[in-house]
Amino acid sequence: MGFKKHPILYIILPLCVLAIAASFYRFMVLQDYIVTYEGACDPSAQSCYLACVDDSCSETYYYALVQKRSGDVLAQCGPDITDCEQASVCLESDRDCFIEYCDSSVDSCVGTTNLSPVETSKPEEI
Amino acid sequence: MICHYFPEPLYFFYVADLPGILYYSHVPAIILALLTGAFVLWSDRHSLLNKLLFGLCLSFSLWSLGTLITWTNIHSDILLFVWSFLGPIAAFISVLSIYFTYVFLQKKDVGLKLKAVFIALLAPIIVFAATPYTLGGFNLSVCDAFGFEGPANTIYYPALGALALIWILILLIKHYHTASKSFKSQIVIMGTGIELFLFSFFTIGFLGTYLTTSGFLPDSQIETYGYFGMIVFMVYIGVLIVRFKAFHAGLIAAQALVIALVILIGSQFTFARSTTNLVLNGIAFFLTIVIGFILIRSVKREIEQRQRIELLAKDLEKSNSQQIILIHFITHQIKGFVTKSRNIFATLLEGDYGKIPETALPMLNEGLSSDTKGVATIQEILNAANIKSGKVTYEKQEIDLKTLVDEVTRDLLPFATKKGLALTVETGDVPLMYSGDRLQLTNAFKNLIDNSIKYTPSGEVHVYLSEKGDRIHFRITDTGVGITPEDMEHLFTEGGHGKDSVKVNVESTGFGLYIVKNIIEAHHGKVWATSDGAGKGSSFIVELPK
Numbered sequence: 290m291g292f293k294k295h296p297i298l299y300i301i302l303p304l305c306v307l308a309i310a311a312s313f314y315r316f317m318v319l320q321d322y323i324v325t326y327e328g329a330c331d332p333s334a335q336s337c338y339l340a341c342v343d344d345s346c347s348e349t350y351y352y353a354l355v356q357k358r359s360g361d362v363l364a365q366c367g368p369d370i371t372d373c374e375q376a377s378v379c380l381e382s383d384r385d386c387f388i389e390y391c392d393s394s395v396d397s398c399v400g401t402t403n404l405s406p407v408e409t410s411k412p413e414e415i
Numbered sequence: 416m417i418c419h420y421f422p423e424p425l426y427f428f429y430v431a432d433l434p435g436i437l438y439y440s441h442v443p444a445i446i447l448a449l450l451t452g453a454f455v456l457w458s459d460r461h462s463l464l465n466k467l468l469f470g471l472c473l474s475f476s477l478w479s480l481g482t483l484i485t486w487t488n489i490h491s492d493i494l495l496f497v498w499s500f501l502g503p504i505a506a507f508i509s510v511l512s513i514y515f516t517y518v519f520l521q522k523k524d525v526g527l528k529l530k531a532v533f534i535a536l537l538a539p540i541i542v543f544a545a546t547p548y549t550l551g552g553f554n555l556s557v558c559d560a561f562g563f564e565g566p567a568n569t570i571y572y573p574a575l576g577a578l579a580l581i582w583i584l585i586l587l588i589k590h591y592h593t594a595s596k597s598f599k600s601q602i603v604i605m606g607t608g609i610e611l612f613l614f615s616f617f618t619i620g621f622l623g624t625y626l627t628t629s630g631f632l633p634d635s636q637i638e639t640y641g642y643f644g645m646i647v648f649m650v651y652i653g654v655l656i657v658r659f660k661a662f663h664a665g666l667i668a669a670q671a672l673v674i675a676l677v678i679l680i681g682s683q684f685t686f687a688r689s690t691t692n693l694v695l696n697g698i699a700f701f702l703t704i705v706i707g708f709i710l711i712r713s714v715k716r717e718i719e720q721r722q723r724i725e726l727l728a729k730d731l732e733k734s735n736s737q738q739i740i741l742i743h744f745i746t747h748q749i750k751g752f753v754t755k756s757r758n759i760f761a762t763l764l765e766g767d768y769g770k771i772p773e774t775a776l777p778m779l780n781e782g783l784s785s786d787t788k789g790v791a792t793i794q795e796i797l798n799a800a801n802i803k804s805g806k807v808t809y810e811k812q813e814i815d816l817k818t819l820v821d822e823v824t825r826d827l828l829p830f831a832t833k834k835g836l837a838l839t840v841e842t843g844d845v846p847l848m849y850s851g852d853r854l855q856l857t858n859a860f861k862n863l864i865d866n867s868i869k870y871t872p873s874g875e876v877h878v879y880l881s882e883k884g885d886r887i888h889f890r891i892t893d894t895g896v897g898i899t900p901e902d903m904e905h906l907f908t909e910g911g912h913g914k915d916s917v918k919v920n921v922e923s924t925g926f927g928l929y930i931v932k933n934i935i936e937a938h939h940g941k942v943w944a945t946s947d948g949a950g951k952g953s954s955f956i957v958e959l960p961k
Binding site: 293294296297300301304305308309311312313314315316317320322323324325326327356359362363368369370371 | 416417419490491492493495496499500503524527530531533534537538541542544545550551552553554555556562563
């Protein structure tokens with residue numbers, strides 16, 4: 290099984306092993322990726338998106354789109370962000386935090402519209 | 416992170432709320448691909464083609480498994496880890512398809528340069544698998560990463576799929592034109608199978624991703640239909656195995672196909688919802704098993720018969736060539752002895768060893784004549800054996816057929832006169848030039864004229880030679896024993912004696928006319944005989960194109 294006869298095996302296989310290891314380390318160990326989710330939104334203070342809980346839309350909820358580093362959210366809330374207030378705000382410790390509120394010029398929104406919808410909110414302490 | 420809107424799957428894959436088509440498209444395709452690939456590899460582990468097909472099937476199975484995980488799992492880290500390799504696996508499928516096609520068509524491995532090209536195509540997508548060029552993030556609300564795919568996933572591997580489709584098509588067309596008739600069918604079958612597979616896999620997959628990312632579709636369920644392309648491809652591979660014994664696969668190809676079909680129909684139970692659907696599916700499942708069993712049995716019988724016939728044909732070919740070798744050896748040896756004996760008689764008759772008593776002369780002459788005939792007979796058998804084994808070569812030169820026929824007739828005139836036959840010849844007044852092998856054509860014409868003399872007890876033999884348009888006609892007509900319809904059938908075959916011919920000509924070998932036919936046909940001509948029946952004479956006609 291010489292290199293000249295099987296160059297694909299000798300080059301690609303090691304590359305694959307390295308890529309698998311690198312990918313595992315990035316996603317499973319470092320959690321080095323962005324996550325976006327629907328964070329809590331107060332229509333009395335902010336411009337919120339409106340969503341239905343089910344297809345019949347018997348129940349609704351308000352949300353803003355939050356984007357953070359997965360590692361930061363994991364440290365703040367654990368694997369499940371349900372009922373985690375810190376997930377819905379940008380903290381000082383967050384590396385890349387971005388909250389997108391509803392833009393009434395583009396979507397139909399609920400709540401206060403005087404806040405700029407597309408700028409990143411200032412990080413605030415809870 | 417967990418996608419909190421979605422339920423945790425059971426047994427790692429199963430989620431009750433997901434559409435049944437998801438499992439129906441993934442699971443049978445995975446099983447069928449792995450079964451076929453493993454079966455083909457097991458048939459011949461050393462064949463590169465079989466290894467490549469297995470690699471293709473394995474890559475597809477890994478891809479399907481990966482997408483099944485991305486559909487059902489709710490942990491973002493696991494999903495991203497698996498998702499990051501869907502692009503490289505798809506790239507593998509493209510490159511392996513091209514490699515497989517090359518080896519299938521050329522029946523040998525590709526060169527180092529092409530392997531370098533394959534590596535260059537695969538390397539970038541593998542190197543960037545763990546980087547944001549492939550995947551940058553994850554959407555917990557919808558539990559997917561479509562909005563975060565980098566150019567490696569959105570552009571590179573779909574482009575590689577398109578490249579594979581076009582590259583393979585060009586290869587197929589190029590090789591189709593120069594392929595043998597039987598291989599052309601294989602090219603069509605394999606080519607259609609692999610192109611359909613790649614088209615459905617990449618096009619539908621690409622569309623699914625694009626339409627979901629753009630928001631036209633709520634999810635990428637449409638791409639599940641692309642997996643049926645693999646099932647189609649495996650069916651085509653199965654046809655190649657059963658019909659053409661491709662991949663050196665043996666008898667159990669038919670069994671593998673039926674098992675795959677049973678799995679496919681059985682998988683419908685995961686998709687069927689209504690009672691009617693379940694009942695109909697059950698009937699189809701049962702019928703498939705029964706009919707499949709009957710089909711396997713008859714295919715098995717047919718394949719066993721075919722194998723037996725092939726073995727017999729090989730044995731026959733072997734014994735034929737052994738026979739030819741034996742004939743050569745024996746006739747050479749005997750020819751040597753008979754030639755020596757003839758030379759001894761000739762030497763004695765010439766008086767090299769003193770005056771021979773008058774009383775001994777008839778015996779010596781008889782001995783010389785007998786040995787001369789013996790040498791000629793052995794030579795005829797040798798010629799027939801050489802023709803049969805394809806050892807005769809023809810050297811073309813410009814010859815005057817009129818002179819050739821005149822000379823042959825002149826040489827045979829004493830034999831005709833001895834029998835009291837009238838031998839006449841009409842070859843015209845002008846030379847008749849022709850490009851042919853002088854020695855072999857002399858042999859052929861001599862055989863025909865000699866034949867007519869031998870089989871004409873009384874009367875006459877006429878020899879005609881003429882030119883008609885772009886053809887040369889040579890005809891011998893005699894008033895001899897004639898040819899019955901039964902004898903006409905195997906007149907020009909090896910050992911093609913007439914039923915009563917030995918009574919007329921005891922020295923007949925049965926190879927003379929066989930040799931004549933081969934010589935004339937080697938000159939792109941035709942030879943045939945006509946006769947009104949036994950005792951009514953016959954004509955032998957030779958037609959040569961100018």
